Amino acid sequence: MGNNPYDLIIVGAGPAGMTAAVYAGRKGLKTLVISKDTGGQVNWTTLVENYMGFEQIQGPELIERFNRQMQEGEDLTYKEDEVDRLEVKEDLESPKVFTVNGRNTGLHHGRSVIIATGKRPRMLGVPGETEFRGKGVSYCSTCDAPFFREASVAVAGGGNSGVQAVLDLLAVNAKKVELVTDQDLTADQVLIDRILEDKRVEIHRHHHIEEIIGDRMVQGLKVVNRHGETKDLPVEGLFIEIGLEPNTEFLDILEKNERREVIVDCQCRTNIEGVFAAGDVTIIPEKQIIIAAGEGAKAAIRAWEYLMKKRFGAE
Amino acid sequence: MAEVTVYTTPTCPWCQKLKTFLNDQGIPFNEVNVAEDPEQAREMMSKTGQRGVPVTTIGDQVVVGYDPEGIKELIQ
Numbered sequence: 084m085g086n087n088p089y090d091l092i093i094v095g096a097g098p099a100g101m102t103a104a105v106y107a108g109r110k111g112l113k114t115l116v117i118s119k120d121t122g123g124q125v126n127w128t129t130l131v132e133n134y135m136g137f138e139q140i141q142g143p144e145l146i147e148r149f150n151r152q153m154q155e156g157e158d159l160t161y162k163e164d165e166v167d168r169l170e171v172k173e174d175l176e177s178p179k180v181f182t183v184n185g186r187n188t189g190l191h192h193g194r195s196v197i198i199a200t201g202k203r204p205r206m207l208g209v210p211g212e213t214e215f216r217g218k219g220v221s222y223c224s225t226c227d228a229p230f231f232r233e234a235s236v237a238v239a240g241g242g243n244s245g246v247q248a249v250l251d252l253l254a255v256n257a258k259k260v261e262l263v264t265d266q267d268l269t270a271d272q273v274l275i276d277r278i279l280e281d282k283r284v285e286i287h288r289h290h291h292i293e294e295i296i297g298d299r300m301v302q303g304l305k306v307v308n309r310h311g312e313t314k315d316l317p318v319e320g321l322f323i324e325i326g327l328e329p330n331t332e333f334l335d336i337l338e339k340n341e342r343r344e345v346i347v348d349c350q351c352r353t354n355i356e357g358v359f360a361a362g363d364v365t366i367i368p369e370k371q372i373i374i375a376a377g378e379g380a381k382a383a384i385r386a387w388e389y390l391m392k393k394r395f396g397a398e
Numbered sequence: 399m400a401e402v403t404v405y406t407t408p409t410c411p412w413c414q415k416l417k418t419f420l421n422d423q424g425i426p427f428n429e430v431n432v433a434e435d436p437e438q439a440r441e442m443m444s445k446t447g448q449r450g451v452p453v454t455t456i457g458d459q460v461v462v463g464y465d466p467e468g469i470k471e472l473i474q
Binding site: 127141 | 407447449
């Protein structure tokens with residue numbers, strides 16, 4: 084059973100995971116951080132203006148600073164890999180051992196785990212979405228809006244992100260912007276008012292996108308309303324802003340809410356003793372970098388206390 | 399070493415991350431800001447078949463998106 088398991092395995096290296104790693108290191112825990120990348124959603128963020136101490140900083144630059152501090156930790160191992168399984172190995176040892184499986188790096192064993200895998204942009208799941216990614220389909224209007232100067236383009240999503248994408252496209256002089264939402268607009272009224280007053284915007288409420296069509300690049304969308312009536316929208320691009328999904332597919336053993344976020348208490352504890360969770364992947368409603376960092380610190384302190392109790396205390 | 403060109407827009411965070419990676423690796427590169435120049439944007443689209451940034455060309459090879467491993471392989 085796993086020679087020399089880590090004291091702590093942290094899955095995910097966004098702000099929650101990286102802060103947890105720093106706190107774990109300062110408590111003298113032998114720690115593995117295993118993650119697809121460093122930074123997570125912060126890598127999608129052009130400018131961060133509400134992380135204390137940095138009035139204005141680019142997302143990737145903030146992450147680079149988190150990463151440098153994390154890498155200074157003693158007894159820290161970082162592996163870039165995606166975890167696809169978490170298991171508990173009950174045995175006579177206490178504290179018990181957990182196993183995570185990295186797709187490329189294989190099995191890793193630890194006496195405690197923090198899940199900090201965050202969220203990813205939700206996909207539509209329609210034909211053409213994968214084929215035309217980067218060829219008209221985009222999930223980042225701050226990245227790619229400039230390609231649609233004087234073009235007709237669509238946005239999927241009626242929340243704040245979708246409406247903001249419409250504004251980004253109007254700002255680069257798009258010729259026409261078709262906003263498609265399967266409900267009504269749910270964005271803040273002040274943003275809705277700004278797009279309602281622009282004649283270049285057409286809003287398709289209660290419409291689903293059935294297919295993205297094109298040749299070498301996107302040429303149009305097939306949309307359908309709730310009565311089954313279809314129409315074609317001739318557009319050169321589609322920005323998909325329909326929300327975020329938690330990265331919890333591999334977490335069968337953890338209890339989750341209806342949005343598939345990991346259920347935690349105020350001590351970052353999950354339903355499995357020794358497994359903690361922090362950041363946007365949990366049910367904590369505020370999805371902010373500063374809150375993720377705070378939750379990561381809490382989870383690491385809790386993990387250390389759990390290990391101390393198991394090794395030295397009554398329980 | 400083949401010439402490295404990175405196509406970017408100023409508000410693209412992945413582009414920022416890619417440039418930091420190239421600088422950390424000591425890989426010299428040209429940067430083309432396609433937001434500034436529609437002609438460059440059209441050229442990028444016809445050369446690479448992409449309408450999204452970042453895109454990196456290494457000689458004739460194209461790397462789409464933030465892909466440090468892909469770039470390292472082609473540089474070597």
